[in-house]
Amino acid sequence: MNKEGIDKVLEILRQTYPDAKCALNFDSPYELLISTILSAQCTDKRVNIVTKDLYKEYNTPEKMVTLSEEELGDKIRSCGFYKNKSKNILEASKTILSEHNGRVPSTMDELTKLPGVGRKTANVVLSNAFGVxxxxxDTHVFRVSNRIGLAKGKTPEQAEKELMKNVPKDMWSDTHHYLIWHGRNICKARKPECxxxxxxxxxxxxxxxxxEE
Structure with missing residues (x-):
């Protein structure tokens, strides 16, 4: 897709989804980090239901580490892969306490060193919690950007690099949300509503x- 096409696509997305934003509910960088870890292969709606109760008592790393893996697992069970997520959340919380004075770090390098945190999770936190x-x-951004032609990548990392090259930097965060909303509403995985x-x-x-028709 040439620059003119890219500019037109971005403008249409902006006009179609003017209110697009992160669908996860959070009141701090830590809450967003935990919610994003929980959201892997789980809907944001389900995560918000789970964290509404979880964050009433366990919304800081200090409070979270008072739970055992089994106790936390029981609280997040409906998010799926709860054993692995429980382990990663507690390990990440311990690392935040021991290496970052209890504060979620604000750089890609530091975030991706936390257990259970890859580039996708780190980017969500950087964008929505720190304004970077x-x-x-995610699966929506990967699918939609490849389908449209906004980015061609066989892996999420390749797609991210292509998007960063093709989309103006001041639109990176907004475009992330536009593509997610478009993937959920129209450009669906099994049957896109073309x-x-x-x-x-x-x-x-x-x-x-x-x-083909």
């Missing part, structure tokens, strides 16, 4: 599907 321009590539998609005239996937 970032594009977190007939009502405002991006259809510029979309490489739609152009290919049209030729």
């Amino acid at each position: 321009p970032a594009i977190a590539v 007939e009502k998609c405002p991006l259809a005239p510029y979309c490489e996937y739609f152009a290919g599907a049209s030729k």
Whole structure:
């Protein structure tokens, strides 16, 4: 996709999803970090239900580490993969306490050294908690950006690099949210609703599907 096409796609996304923002509920960088870890292969809606109760008592690393893996696992069970998530959350919380004075770090390098934190989670935290321009590539962003032609990448890391190159830096964080909302509402995994998609005239996937008909 050329620059003119990219600019048009970004403008349409901006107009279509003016209120797009992070769907996870949080009141601190720590809460967002934990919610993002929980959101792996789980809906944001489910995470918000779980954390509404969890954060009433365990919304800081100091409080979180008073739980055992089993106790925390019981509280987050419905988010899936609860044993692994419980272990990572407690290990990350301990590291935040021992190496960062109880504060969630605000750099990619420091965040990705925390147990259970990859680039996607780190980018979500950097963007939404610290206001750092970032594009977190989740399943929606990966699928939609590849379909449209906004970024071509066989891995989330490749897609992230392409998006960072093609999207103006001051639009990175907003574009991340636009693509997520578009993936949830129209460009769905199994059956994209191309007939009502405002991006259809510029979309490489739609152009290919049209030729096949």
